[in-house]
Amino acid sequence: MGRYILRRLVFAIPTLLGISVVIFAVLALAPGDPLAQFAADPSVPPEVRDQIRENLGLNDPWYIRYFKWLAALVRGDWGYSFTSRVPVLNLIVERLPRTLQVVGVAYLVSILIAIPIGIISAVRPYSLFDNLATTFAFIGFSVPTFFTGPLLIVIFSVRLNWLPFIYDTTLRVTDWETFTRQVRQMIMPVTVLALFQTGSLTRFVRAAMMENLPSDYARTARAKGLGERMVILRHVFRNSMIPVVTLLALGVPTIFTGAIVTEQIFRINGIGELLIKSIQTSDTPVVMAITFIFAVLVVMFNLIADVLYGILDPRIRYD
């Protein structure tokens, strides 16, 4: 097992290098300009913008810029953001807790909702509950967040005036009052995200359970006189978890990169919001850092998912 993990880690290095080259090349080849916002502004003429491009090192060929970036990264330097001229890591560290909080809570909520719904749907297929859950799931994953977000805002903020829709990122939870405010402002973004994720997750749980319910070991367990509840939860559920756990583990990196659309809608200063703004302003160091960290997380959680496989299913052997 240890050797297996080590081997996988060593193989990860060329993978990550490859990913970084591709991302860097795509960014470099896409036209764009950190000062594009000033384009039609005569007080910032093109030659000034060009001088600034030069100072930011944007006029070198992309492969030279890539090696400079890589050399700095090896030394632990992620570079500085062109738009705020602060180290990229500062920006990410500042925003990561927010994203983990909002997207993480949404992820947990959707897992907690999806698993019981999935199990019940599978146990009583085509019942009224299953039909409702299926309808709900299809609505959930087919309605995009850029629709549900503004919809909730119009209903709960504008019409009913119950919830705020501008996320107060300076709020510090110190007492009950600030805690309720924090909860209130998290309700809408978390709902939007959870709604979206729950849908597909429910279908996965249901499908996995349906596959295992008629299996031989379930019949054996019943034959031995185990209660139906025991059979479903201890035997069938545990085996059905193997594909679901993989799916959940592979989804974890997306918690770290945030939710681009939802964070924008509710003005949450998360990683997703930072990523999309940085892409729009051609802030290469920031985009590189976020995408590279994302790549590392994806590779890592792939490994974790594989290891979890072995724990859940002793039949799977490594080496």
Next chain:
Amino acid sequence: MNQQRIWSWMAALLTGAMVLAACGGAPPAQAPTPPPATPTTAAAATAAPATAATAAPAPTEAPAARPGRGEGDTLRILYWQAPTILNTHLAVGTKDVEASRLVLEPLAAIDPEGNFVPLLAEEIPTVENGGVAQDFTSITWKLRKDVQWSDGAPFTAADVVFTYNYCADPKTACTSVAAFRGIKSVEALDDYTVKITWQAANSYPYQVFTSARGAILQKAQFEKCVGEAASTAADCQAANLAPIGTGPYKVVEFKPGDVVIYEINELYRDPERPFFKRVELKGGGDAPSAARAVLQAGEVDWAWNLQVEAAVLQQLANQGGQGILVTYNTANVERLLINFTNPDPALGEERGQLSQPHPFLTDLNVRRALALAIDRKAIAEQLYGPAGYPTCTLLWYPPFAESVADIFKGCDQDIAEANRLLDEAGWTRGPDGVRVKDGRRLSLLFQTNVNTLRQKTQELIKANWAEIGVETELKSVDGSVFFGSDPGNPDNIGHFFADIQMYTTGATEPDPTSHLCGWISSAASQKENEWRGTNNMRWQNAEYDALCDQLRKELDPARRVEIARQMDALIVSDVAMIPLVARPRVAGASKDLKGYNPSGWDAELWDVANWYK
């Protein structure tokens, strides 16, 4: 410009705002009252050659009526683009300039009428008071002696000189560097006198240290940040996010790309101001939701730049009842630019070069027909609403134009005349209705950036042109690409590899010289200058070039206005550009906010010290 004109102008804008607010059943819009703080100083600015305005009238409101410092709670401001840096000179967008304006101040601000208002200076230098040299080669600013930085250090001439030295180093990469061009020296004559000397006579000597991009940095804080250190040294990175200033507020917390929290600068020179204890400037989201936040939900007191389609904005304003729209003047005009060179890809390296004139857009009749066919009124009314007036001139603001009715004279849509011009030029309709001449179809590629308003404008114009037998292919490019300056990017406005392009631009200062002279022949955007020339139409007109020379040399204010008008008229009569819509800026304010006076010549938040509830 005389007083009557300004006020009829302002009245027109305000009436518009009131009508809007009235439609929604909201209480009448309050007129943004001029800041009572500096009535005498505005009068001092009147002799400024560029603006030549008469004295600002006495404030309409008794100063005693407004509450004093710190009596208000929190002012909530929403910018749908989030500030990322608070050092004005390294700003990458308007939002940065605006956000830093609460902290960093220039020597003088420019009010909505184009008058200079001294902030850190005692008075506005003019030829009359000896501040501006007779030959316009130097300007001498006398600084206020009672100004302190928010850390308690005195503000002196050394700070002003330092700010120049900071940006004069190209390695600092100041984005405000254009204002510092042509300067020979900036020297401190004594602790409170600064003399700026130009290499040659400068007819607009106020370009440095005034308005939004002229903020003064504290020498003590930024001394070690000249050159590359400005972005790489840790101390400087911190300073860029929390500059020490002389303004009414100081930064207490800043999350780049998200939110800035300010508190009162206790050392601010006016003991009565500012009213609000705390300011929260939140960034992010988009313009429609910002409009909703201020007009409908009432979650914020001020929302910047509500660039929302007229119908949607109108609806939000009518239904909301929480806020009102505030319109104010700028020099911006949405315009069509015509390519005078051939963008045909078949030309390869010669594409867009001056040696390759455009096959048919060089024909004045064709250009005139294109301009005549456009229904500007429909575009302005249906798409821009309160944020646009149809215009056929670029200089749509005082002292060049008198009223919004004035700027739309004689440019109604005239399809018959447009058809006649094309017939006369020898373009005959082909079987599919598209005009043809010598086997060439009258077909245009029309580009702009991705923006709902612009795409709808494109559609309307395409339909107008179809009526006169012109075929139009529409193209839209992402904004950061379209406005980018990368020499390898063929889709930007500098390369202009299309027949027509559309965007908004205009002078950023009351003096139109630098804007108008951007379109002279020698500024043509070409391969040789890496497509960086400001004249991206590659328009060549000797008469216009001569007028620009005259304008640069002329020092008499009345003559300057006259020359600028002639240049504008020449652009229009030669149809180098087709002005479409004059664009005032639209912000949203909560109903109970008072005292604001946003200026199109300066940061919108320039007088935030005067705001109250």
